[in-house]
Amino acid sequence: MSGEARSGVPASAGAPGRRHSPAYDADVLVVGAGIVGLATAYALTRARPGLRVTVLEKEAGPALHQTGRNSGVIHSGVYYRPGSLKARFAVRGAREMVEFCAERGIPHEVTGKLVVATDRTELPRLHALAQRGRENGIPVRELGPAQMREREPHITGLAAIEVASTGICDFGAVAGELARSAEAAGARLRYGAEVREIDRRESVGVAVRTASPGQKDDGTGPVLRARALVNCAGLGCDRIAALAGDEPSARIVPFRGEYYHLREERAELVRGLVYPVPDPAFPFLGVHLTRGIDGRVHLGPNAVPALAREGYDRRTVSASDLVESLRRPGAWQLARRHWRYGAGELRRSLSRRAFTEAVRRLLPEVTEADLRPAPAGVRAQAVLRDGTLVDDFLIEEGPHTVHVLNAPSPAATASLPIGRAVAERVLAQL
Template sequence: MPERVGIVGGGIVGVALARALAARGDEVTVLEKEGRLAEHQTGHNSGVVHAGLYYAPGSLKATLCAAGRASIREFCEQKGLPYRQVGKLVVAVDESEVAALDEIERRSIENRVPDLARIDDVQQLRDIEPHVAGIAAVHSPHTAVVDYSTITEAMAQDVRADGGRILLGHEVTAMTVEGGKIRVSTPVSDHVFDRVVVCAGLQSDVVARFVGADPSPKILPFRGEYWELASERTDLVNGMIYPVPDPRFPFLGVHFTRGVYDNVHVGPNAVPALAREGYRWLTISPRDTWESLRWPGAPSLAKKHWRMGIDEISGSLIKPLYFRKAQRFVPELRMSDLTHKAGAGVRAQAWGRGGELLDDFAVDQVGPVTLLRNAPSPAATSSIAIADYVIEHYLSSAAA
């Protein structure tokens, strides 16, 4: 039987879910606080369709990334949206990085990354990326780039075509469960739904508290800043060049990406943001900062990662330090090639009470409310598969 479903959040995950529910005949309403869709993480990311190199085999990230990348590709083909397989090299610059590269290769094989190749020959490396420096790499030729904002808008058109509603400028400020239904309030409207799914990204823990969910995991916002490569120097990079990520840290490290519109950006770094939606150093929310500082896990997080934190903050404030990180991979790069900061994104990364990182996607349930508690990268790649997963495990009659 069709249900009235409310979705909090108009990023790619919320809209992908709305699309799938509207297609099966549910009465769907998306409530988005901003004046347009994809305003936060979905509209401020690297635009990569990940092939699944990094994720722990068997994890939700691994399985939903594999299913999601195929669905995103199919969706782009159907809608005539750009989807470019520019390919990706993960490069070990010196011997100290080879063991971690071996582990990425092992995971990639287990995750069935298509046509993955191990490269131990420098000439072969240079055949793929002529300006790269490194001693070994793994190459994923089908890693692609897209424009996730445009994809979200195209998904929203399908929602509307199937009778769903998308209400912009509707910030959810309260939710109460009454007799098995949920009343959802915004400053300009009130709604009653049979089910609600919260896909609120950087605010997912805040909205979870409206229905009395556990405050843990908490979202700690990490800003990632990008630099743009001068247009006359974009031939330094054919596709994507990534470092071997530090396995202790959830982010992938500063990388080069040839975007879907042929620009090349460098980044993102990872600095603690002083506001959940803090895209610049000067955007400070005393409440967000105070909440992060007094989180019980904050001291152990700081103890574990302080060195990395100082390194990332220095790189954000001092261009030559950021430049040096990038130049390790492309020695011909000159500082003047990084022309300007090309925006930033803020990652919604969930951390537990003890300061432990929540690595995998996480979903929670409080009565008729389903909460996406952790949907960091590769959630844009995986969005259509996350929607199917949530429906199967939380919204189908078998799951009810």
């Protein structure tokens, strides 16, 4: 979209000597009404009352993708490299999320969790994880088998660590409350507004053309002008960055996380949250057991490449998404580097028996008959050109733009401090 006729931004608006600014529809446009986008809008309205903020969301409501399709765990920050954005934001965010839920009457509970070693080769990694947690300022206690069974009588393992600050909540409800609070402070939320085109003038701002999802792109549609744009588009964040004329350092590869529920009659087998010792080579935590705020016990997820950016089941395939991924060298490098790990994940995806075997490492009493299919999620995982999985939050800037390019778990936990950090960046640009 270029030129005055298409964008509505006069070419002379930023010329030296002009005493007035062009007629903006908003000061800041936020793309994406997941929990990070809404936390950013909330932070902007709190930091600068009167700032005109508009959130653009292609779906009919908030939090319908990553935010609304997870197990609802408030992560403590025990896994993340000390000093990283994930570590700092998760530790701070866990505390703030509990306070936010308490203040707003959102169901939540600080349950603590166990990370369990089931094999002797995992013991050094478990000890290192405990040390990392302490470096991050997290209360961690190392447990032997007897102490572990006091917490979780049906769980089997050689040793465990107890992380007291982990909790659970309904992140969809948190996102809804953030949306209401931002709107009460003057922000506008526009649903059914898919970003199709972005025109950026470095001396002026951005003009964004939107359309209804599924609508044929005929080059027409509402245009909004703003001084700056914040990209919190999750699964589509790299595409929004490219539309704005920026070249993101990483691209999104979607991974589907598949879950089961433990059937209701067997839910007493798990009291709280139980995790395996993670493989440090991957950003995935492995199949774990989590009793959610709804009382159901979630089993999973595994992690398999999704055949569409929003491919929540094996039947959903997007030829354009697949071609886009296959054209990227990072995807091929990733596949070559980690094909053995990927083969195991694929086996668990295709075989309930294999998935049950993974669960039985922690919970030997479970059987295939105890598993009930549950809704899947898709993780927007950023991958570099060399196939490296980005293991920290990634936020990049361009003229009049701030792009959140990697914000998978624990982004929901850390959404309040992430929102403030992104808001600070865009306010500095303004």
